[in-house]
Amino acid sequence: MGDTASASTDIADAQALLSLCDDAYQQRRVPAFFDQIMVPEHDFVGADPALPAPDLTMWLPDTDWVGEIDLFNNDFGLSIGQTFESQQILDNFFAPAAPTETPDRTSRSRAATERGDEARRRSAIFEQSPWLWVPTRNQHAFSEHDGVTIDEQHIDIATSPHEPCSSIIAISDSLSQGARDRIFQLVSKTSASRIIIPSFPSADCLDKLIKVGIAKRMETDAWIHPYTFDSESSRLELLVALIAAGCICFGLPSVNRTGLVLQEIVRVALQNLTERDNSAFRDLQYLQASMIWLDIGAFCGYQRKMEIAESNLLQLVTAMRRAGRYDKVAYSSILPNIDDNADENERKWREWVQFESYKRLACHLFEHDMDMAMVKHRNPLHSYSEMSFPLPFSRSLWLAPSAEVWRSRMLSMSTIGGLPSLHGMLKDEDPITYLSPAVDSQVARSVYLHGVAAQIWEHSKQCALIHEDCDPSLQLWLRSRHQKIYNLLQRFSLPGDSTFAYTRTLHAFLQMYLHTSVDTITRFAGKCGEEEANRAYTLLQPWSQTKDARIAIYHAGQVLRAAREVPNHQLRGQDALMTHHSIMVLWTYSMMMSDRARRTGGNTPVRPAPSDASHGPKVFLDVHPSVNSDHVDAFIHKDVGKPCLTTIPSTTQDTLRGISSTEQVCDLRSPSQIMEIGVELLDAKHPEVERKIKPPLLRALCNLMEGLGRLR
Incomplete structure (x- = not known):
């Protein structure tokens, strides 16, 4: 009897345990699909515990590891690729069913295939x-x-x-x-x-x-x-x-x-x-x-x-x-005296020229380094904080043809307060806002912008390490820093002289660079292969619908406007690369617009975007800011309007105000036409010169843009 009672107790306990397990199972009930696939014809408790969970070993090659097979010649590529492909299939099976969207799965598959083919080309x-x-x-x-x-x-x-x-x-x-x-x-x-x-x-x-x-x-x-x-x-x-x-x-x-x-x-x-x-x-x-x-x-x-x-x-x-040529201690003050004889004045002048030559070379080298960093996306070799030497004297002093002329100009020029340094200008904005007549204003403004470019580079590298789960205070600091740099660039002003055309191009380029990733753009264009192009697409598609993207393409248009003002035959170096990158930003935005229109143009109607062709005014991105500033603001902040470029080389305000002909307007939804505008701009800067004898860099850039423009 004791054995019978004990057995009855064990059965009751087992039934209670089964009931408890069944209740727990019902509480976290999975779809019927999983009932049929994961535990077919098996009881919950009676499932074979010897079957392992799906993992990498399920798709490793069936090879005799102890046999005569050469381990180092064994090809794992196909099996590993199948592993991740199959794992993706399982992930899709385990994921909750998603609501039906448009376009349908066939359309999405076709679009993905098309994107892969485009990336390959x-x-x-x-x-x-x-x-x-x-x-x-x-x-x-x-x-x-x-x-x-x-x-x-x-x-x-x-x-x-x-x-x-x-x-x-x-x-x-x-x-x-x-x-x-x-x-x-x-x-x-x-x-x-x-x-x-x-x-x-x-x-x-x-x-x-x-x-x-x-x-x-x-x-x-x-x-x-x-x-x-x-x-x-x-x-x-x-x-x-x-x-x-x-x-x-x-x-x-x-x-x-x-x-x-x-x-x-x-x-x-x-x-x-x-x-x-x-x-x-x-x-x-x-x-x-x-x-x-x-x-x-x-x-x-x-x-x-x-x-x-x-x-x-x-x-x-x-x-x-x-x-020590980046440090202020390497430069001593050399001032002429009215009582100096001719030999002494000549000696001072030549010594002054020697110091000035070092300073101007240091500025040029720093700018060259930052230009290379920005247009070729590599780390700079300089730090703006080490540039403590005083900036060069004015061009009138530098180009004094003789020691006597130099002394006369130097004595008549006020140098009260000394010459600012790049370090000092970045620390305090007043020196660049109120430049002394004794300073070479062209060099000062250019080197200041390159110093800001170094800060933009630093900011972009810091942003690359930040993700959504990072410290909120760090994210807030980065956004604050971004706004601070953008405000610096917004307040920066340049004279209308054509000698500042390159500096204006750089000014607009930096504002564009601050709101996009040129490296991601070039990867999408195919620089690093098909796989990276597809990965860049996944980043750029959501970016293209943000305010940052609209700010970026606006300043990209301003780069084109500044490049058109560069004197003929001078657009051939880093400014040509800046122009090319700006065209690539506009082209990428256009490609994202076209892809989005193709994906949402299926069977299910969708609400047109505010910037659709039939909604809002034309917003010209490459004209003077005063021409359509209200439309630009509405486009940037509310995504209202149709972004466009002009296809005429003239950028005078009177001409641009009268733009109405469709032959003079490039809709930003046309990627191939954007590339044509870029090629025409670079070609126009070397008039009456055949393509085959243009500067080699321009030929290469034009050929690249023409090739990409023909893809669609």
């Missing part, structure tokens, strides 16, 4: 871009050049189609025959018979090219002094660098090619020089020659040269930093 086109270079075994410094050949009859500044020298600076120095022979000796020794030199230009021809190379510096930040230049006492490497710079400015392919050969000569010669004499690292002329060849190589449009120039920039930055 974009990636194939991008392989020919200036950014991607795969070194080959037999490629070296002179493998792509035949030799040094210059037809001296074509070295005529007045007839060059590229207007290589618009400066009125008169350089009195003249290259001697002896200096010409020493230059030829350096070229032939450095090339070491790897290039052919059937003839070498005369001293008069080289003198013209040197003066063009110096005068081109005058059009921007003027960092080589024209009136103390002496070819007899200059380093040969500097002379060859100036000749190369002069060649690059001519619109003749043969002369341009010679400039690229000489650029390689300078690069190799400077390396040989520092191997023989380490003291050259502190020599101003060595540093200037290094800066010239880096300027030429960084934006020449040839993949190998661009990558080598980018990788060699650190050496020049290190030399300047170790020489």
Whole structure:
């Protein structure tokens, strides 16, 4: 009886346990689909406990691990790919049923396939871009050049189609025959018979090219002094660098090619020089020659040269930093005195020019570094906080043709309060708002914007580490920092002078850069392959519907407006890349609009967006802000209006106010037409010059945009 009672008790306990389990099971009841698939024909308790949960081992290859199979030659790629593919299927099975949406699953699958095909085609086109270079075994410094050949009859500044020298600076120095022979000796020794030199230009021809190379510096930040230049006492490497710079400015392919050969000569010669004499690292002329060849190589449009120039920039930055040229202690105050005799005044002037040359070179190098960081998306080598040296004096002082003129201008100019530094301007906004007449305003405004660019870069890197689960106070600080930088750029003003056209282009580009990721844009365009293009799409589609996206495309349009104001034949370097990136931002936004319209244009009707073609006025993004400011504000803040671009090169306010013809308007829903506008803009900056003899970088950018524009 005891056994029977005990058995009855055990049965009752078992039934109670089963009842409890059944109640718990009912409480977390899963859909019937799971009843049939996960536990078919099995009792909840009676399911086979030996069956493991689905994991990676279920899709590993069935291989005899102890047999003669070569483990390292075993291909896991297909099985692992099937693993994640099958896991995705299971995830879809386990996920709750989603409400039916439009378009249907077939349409979504077709759209995904189309996006994959488009990404593949974009990636194939991008392989020919200036950014991607795969070194080959037999490629070296002179493998792509035949030799040094210059037809001296074509070295005529007045007839060059590229207007290589618009400066009125008169350089009195003249290259001697002896200096010409020493230059030829350096070229032939450095090339070491790897290039052919059937003839070498005369001293008069080289003198013209040197003066063009110096005068081109005058059009921007003027960092080589024209009136103390002496070819007899200059380093040969500097002379060859100036000749190369002069060649690059001519619109003749043969002369341009010679400039690229000489650029390689300078690069190799400077390396040989520092191997023989380490003291050259502190020599101003060595540093200037290094800066010239880096300027030429960084934006020449040839993949190998661009990558080598980018990788060699650190050496020049290190030399300047170790020489203390970024610190204020390296610069002493030199002031003339009315009682100084001629020799003393001459000595002071030349010493002052030496200091100013270092300062201007430091500013130019910092700007070059930041330009490379922004347009090529790589880390900068400078920190704006280390730039404590005083900014250069005004251009009128810098371009004083003699010591007497310099003293007269210096004594008549007030220098009360001293010269500001970049560090000081970023710390306090007043110096950039109220610039002293003693400061070179063009250099000050340009270097200030590049300092803000460094802050934008820092902010973008910090944002990349922040996600939704991060500390809310950190997220709030980042948003506050973003608004602070944007307010700085909004308050920044520039004169209407054409000499500030590049600075205006940079100003608009930075405001665009602050509201988008240029790296993600280029990945979507195919820079990193099909997989990354698809991943970038998933980030850009939600971004394209935000206020940040509308701000970004507005400032991208303003970049185009500023680029159109750049003087002809001058849009050829970092400003061309900024223009290209702006076109890419507009094109990407257009692609997202087109994709969204295609996905929502299925069987189920949807409410039109406020910015639909039939709703709201045209919002021109590339005109003067005063032309349609109300429409721009409504578009940015409320997404009301139809964003458009103008297809005419003129940007005068009177003309833009009268835009009404459909032939003059590019609807932003047309990706191919946006690319056409970009190509036309770059082509128009070099009028009457065939595409095949335009600067190589512009040719490459135009070909890239045309290829992407033809995809749709």
